[in-house]
Amino acid sequence: MGILVRGGTVLGIDQATSDLPRGDVLVEDGRISEVSERIDAPGAEVLDATGMLVLPGFVDTHRHTWQAVFRGIGADWTFPEYRSAMHGTVRPHCRPEDVYIGTLLGRVEALQSGITTLLDWCHCTDTPEHGDAALDALLDAPGRSVFCYGAGIGTPDPAAAELARMRDRVPGDDGLVTMAAGVRGPLLTDLDTTAADVTTARELGLRVSVHVHVLAGEADRPVAAMAGRGLLDDRTTFVHGNGLADDELAMMADAGCSVSISPDVELKMGFGWPETGRMLAAGIRPTLSIDDCPSAGGDMFSTMRTALSVQRGLDTAQGVPPSLTARDVLEFATLDGARAVGLGDRVGSITPGKQADLVLLRTDDLTLFPANHPIGAIVSAAHPGLVDTVLVAGKIVKRGGELIGVDLDALRERALRSRARIAAAAGIPLDGSWSIQHF
Incomplete structure (x- = not known):
């Protein structure tokens, strides 16, 4: 019918x-x-x-969905504070069931605001059971999801076995849940490990997503390092990209790489100005992501608004004509995002077929x-x-x-129980007083 x-x-x-x-x-x-x-x-x-x-439907190309139960606590954090709080204080106390409920809560919230496709960059993967829990949540949630498995995060250990195991668990490439590899990259590990991760991903038929940014005063060249080892192609998405050199952007464009920009988090946490305009100038169509809900709102509307306003402000300050329009930004959040997660032939536009x-x-x-x-x-x-x-x-x-088939009251209750248990175990106050003095 x-x-x-x-x-x-x-x-x-x-x-x-x-x-x-x-x-x-x-x-x-x-x-x-x-x-x-x-x-x-x-x-x-x-x-x-x-x-x-x-x-x-909107496409969020990078979100650490497991963190949803701690929404808002990081509104004032810098990146080092976020890393210390979420990975040093919270993550060690997250059980697989906490990863499940946080991922389910975050995925449902995203769907409710019109994000039909979400790439879940899961880096709470300390045990195989944690990864299983995140995938199970995406399989149980309504919506289209890309399970971007961050195998080996925080260690130099080989990720091949875990990536292969999870690849076997994802039900094909034609369903609502598909898979990508969240590789550690040159900022989190050595180049040999990065090369091994990318090689494994390619052998498994997986796209690769990797965080890269260069903070003020640093001289790192992560993209050039990967390019020198032949690790770039059109299945590579770089997350953030702040501070990359012009020739590195050219390397990305030449290889057909995509980029995921998180304008709210990048501005708040001190990454520097979002590189939307520089990516466009280099011939790369940016995509948009929320990143993490402890620090930023989880909807694409506010993300688009920030992306447009900031870039037009930068253009004005530099005395150049505006480099993007509202239509550009809506394309970033839909069709360009779909292409970046490997689904451009499937979703992202209202096109017959x-x-x-x-x-x-x-x-x-x-x-x-x-x-x-x-x-x-x-x-x-x-x-x-x-x-x-x-x-x-x-x-x-x-x-x-109204969402259909989702018991929001039960979901909220489970999320509150998970948050309370983690907070008690980690010694985190829930009265709004948790600040940098606690980590």
Whole structure:
């Protein structure tokens, strides 16, 4: 029978698909079969999108989802403070069941705000059971997820066996949960270990995601080091990229690498200015990520807003014309993100033949009404409370502002129990007084 999304403003994102001020989208067998001003589909279930914006689901290309139960505590942290707190104080007390509930909570929260695809960069993998728990949470959660397994994090030990074991656990490459390798990279280990990790990932058919940044005063050249060993290709995503040299950006572009920028966290934690404009100038289409919810909000709307405002401010300060538009930023958060996680042929735009990952966004709320410039309105003024309906692979997972099939009360209760146990074990106060003096 299918689903007919009727009468919304359709933002296709794909350059080959025109935006429609009033359009219909027909979904059959989980895929977009037709996009037109008017579609006649007798027998299809009708979703009335009158007064709504219809857009592709957002793609978050990098999030440490297990940390969701400690949302907000790191709003004032620098990067060294975050590393000490979350990895030095919290992580040692996280049991596999804590990783499960944190990952489930974070994934559901992301879905509720319209993030239909999320790359979970899991670095709470101290035992095989921790990795299993994170994957189980993604399999149990509604939504499309990329399990980016950070095997060997914090050690120089070979990661091949664990990556291979987890690869066997991921049910193929065509399902809603796929897999990538979160490699340690030159900032966390030596180059031989990095090369071994990348080689293992390639042998297993996995894309690679690796954190790189160079703080002020440092002389590291992590991308050049990897390029010198032949470790760059179009299956490589660099996370952050702050402070990289111009020739390293050229190396990334030449190899077809992608980049995941976390504007809120990078600004707050002292990484430096987000490198959105420099990536564009080098020929790389950036993608966007939330990174971690102890320090930043978990929705793509605020992330897009920060990315646009900061880069346009930098352009003005440098006396150059604006280097990006609201449409660019929405593409970063949808189609460019889908390409970076290896799903560009599957999702990221409202294109016939792709799977139907869709978001219906209300425009009657006064924060968005009237949405005179729909894409500008999304990037500059929208928020999670406007997400009315979400589809993933043609299945309705949120409708009328309510998630379907998720017991939020039970989820909240489990999350609170997990947080309380970890906090007690780690000696963390939960009255808002936890600060740098505690780590």
